[in-house]
Amino acid sequence: MRVGVHINRFDHPRGAVALGPELAAAGAAAEAAGVSWLSVMDHYFQMEGNGGAENAMLEAYTTLGFLAAHTSTVTLGTLVTGVSYRHPGLLAKIATTLDVLSGGRAALGIGAAWYDREHEGLGVPFPPLAERFERLEETLRICLRMWDPSANGPFEGKHYRLAETLCVPAPVSAPRPEIMIGGGGEKKTLRLVAQYGDACNLFASSPREVAHKLDVLRGHCETVGRPYEKIRRTILHAGYQDESGLDDFTREMGEYAGLGVDTVILAPSVDDPAAWIGRAVAPAVERLADLG
Numbered sequence: 001m002r003v004g005v006h007i008n009r010f011d012h013p014r015g016a017v018a019l020g021p022e023l024a025a026a027g028a029a030a031e032a033a034g035v036s037w038l039s040v041m042d043h044y045f046q047m048e049g050n051g052g053a054e055n056a057m058l059e060a061y062t063t064l065g066f067l068a069a070h071t072s073t074v075t076l077g078t079l080v081t082g083v084s085y086r087h088p089g090l091l092a093k094i095a096t097t098l099d100v101l102s103g104g105r106a107a108l109g110i111g112a113a114w115y116d117r118e119h120e121g122l123g124v125p126f127p128p129l130a131e132r133f134e135r136l137e138e139t140l141r142i143c144l145r146m147w148d149p150s151a152n153g154p155f156e157g158k159h160y161r162l163a164e165t166l167c168v169p170a171p172v173s174a175p176r177p178e179i180m181i182g183g184g185g186e187k188k189t190l191r192l193v194a195q196y197g198d199a200c201n202l203f204a205s206s207p208r209e210v211a212h213k214l215d216v217l218r219g220h221c222e223t224v225g226r227p228y229e230k231i232r233r234t235i236l237h238a239g240y241q242d243e244s245g246l247d248d249f250t251r252e253m254g255e256y257a258g259l260g261v262d263t264v265i266l267a268p269s270v271d272d273p274a275a276w277i278g279r280a281v282a283p284a285v286e287r288l289a290d291l292g
Contacts, residue, residue: 001257001291003284004037004265005030006079006236010046010056011271019056023063025274027071033282034289035074037234037263039109040064042078042085044118053117061094068102075105079201079236079265080182082113083132084124088139089162092146096171104173108143109201111182112136112189133188135159140179140196147176180234186216194220199232204264207255210235214259234263241269241276243283250287257291264288 045053099106119126
């Protein structure tokens with residue numbers, strides 16, 4: 001089993017001036033530890049559960065571009081971009097630019113969005129949930145069109161209309177950046193994973209709950225005629241924070257590995273992720289490498 005890191009806090013004891021060096025150090029620490037995935041949160045405002053809107057939040061793709069310049073092997077992405085945050089044509093262009101400049105290390109993490117306060121606060125339209133899912137499906141179709149050099153032409157959807165799906169330069173990853181769809185909604189989200197996704201991301205609520213979600217995903221794959229094995233299964237785990245809990249964590253991850261989970265993504269609850277990666281994540285990478 002592989003290990004990823006998700007940075008979701010951007011406060012630092014020394015203030016904003018320390019964020020650049022801290023993130024550069026976190027990238028270096030992640031690669032030194034053998035981490036396979038490095039993501040950042042994509043929000044306008046910090047979530048209430050992490051201190052609220054008055055706490056620091058960086059723009060995600062600018063941050064990923066910075067991390068791309070300070071890393072060389074780790075996959076970079078968001079966990080996850082809300083579909084309402086950026087026009088899909090622009091989002092595809094942004095993700096492509098990250099992929100090109102990182103040497104093919106970009107992933108597109110995407111979901112239906114949920115945080116109404118940040119939309120209202122910055123004046124960004126926040127459609128009803130059903131419409132957001134319609135927009136999510138159209139966005140996935142647009143990104144796939146823009147990453148297909150043979151498919152340039154108009155796109156006519158219910159919510160988006162593009163005269164051209166032109167994207168030059170094309171991504172350098174083969175065949176294109178991985179699409180990771182976040183969320184465990186059984187009727188809509190997991191159906192979109194089956195139809196369009198290369199990877200899913202579920203909360204590590206319990207092995208039993210994740211097993212159920214994966215069974216639902218398998219059913220959607222059968223319905224749309226997609227091989228279930230083609231979809232990489234990942235989980236987000238916020239509980240493991242310290243090497244003292246490594247034995248229990250390893251046993252728990254063994255259960256998830258038995259379900260076919262490929263990667264566990266860990267999120268620090270501290271404001272100095274570089275030191276945390278060296279202290280807690282590096283031992284987990286070594287321990288979980290034997291699970292599969």
